[in-house]
Amino acid sequence: MSSGVSGLLLVVAVALVDAEGRVLVQQRPPGKPMAGLWEFPGGKVEPDEVPEAALTRELAEELGIAVETRALIPIAFASEGLGARHLLLLLYVAREWAGTPEPRHASALQWVRPTEMRALTMPPADVPLVDALKRLFAGTKA
Numbered sequence: 001m002s003s004g005v006s007g008l009l010l011v012v013a014v015a016l017v018d019a020e021g022r023v024l025v026q027q028r029p030p031g032k033p034m035a036g037l038w039e040f041p042g043g044k045v046e047p048d049e050v051p052e053a054a055l056t057r058e059l060a061e062e063l064g065i066a067v068e069t070r071a072l073i074p075i076a077f078a079s080e081g082l083g084a085r086h087l088l089l090l091l092y093v094a095r096e097w098a099g100t101p102e103p104r105h106a107s108a109l110q111w112v113r114p115t116e117m118r119a120l121t122m123p124p125a126d127v128p129l130v131d132a133l134k135r136l137f138a139g140t141k142a
Contacts, residue, residue: 009082011089012055013042013126014072015133016097022113023133025120026062026106036107038120040091040129051090062106065099076132080125089125091132113137 016024025038043058045051052069059067072092080087103109112120114133122130 007085009085009087010045010051011042011087011125012045012051012058012092013040013089013129014055014059014067014092014094015040015075015129016101017093017095018111020111021137022111023117024063024101024109024111025117025122026103027108027110028123029105029107034123036121038110038122039126041101041106052092055092059097062104063099063101063109064104065097065101067094067097071096075136076129078125078128087125089129091129093133093136 018024024041026041028035028037028039030036041059041062042055043062045054049057052072055072056067056069059065071094073094074090075093076091078087078089078091080089101109114130114137117130117133
């Protein structure tokens, strides 16, 4: 049965978790779709690229940090209609990286606890991932 979707858009994102249990989110810059919304860092998976390699590449480009693929732990995914395409967003958690994140392709960065994320305006695909993070951190100081 056809759903009218012309293609699948595979996107990867990460919840970088610092020593205090906070998660890094970035604000989409002006001029981009969904400008001003807060999201998990990441991006599109290119053809012939595995998700983990795409995520390490995106983090180097977007934040200027190095994350080893072994440090990426898959925790959740979101599936969302996006016009004629369909978005599949894979979320990973990472607690280890080299470098200090900087907003190279974003308006701003902020560290927030998963319980505080509901107060942020986020893209529709990111919203269910917040609940997955909150469950993951249930019982911790996050």
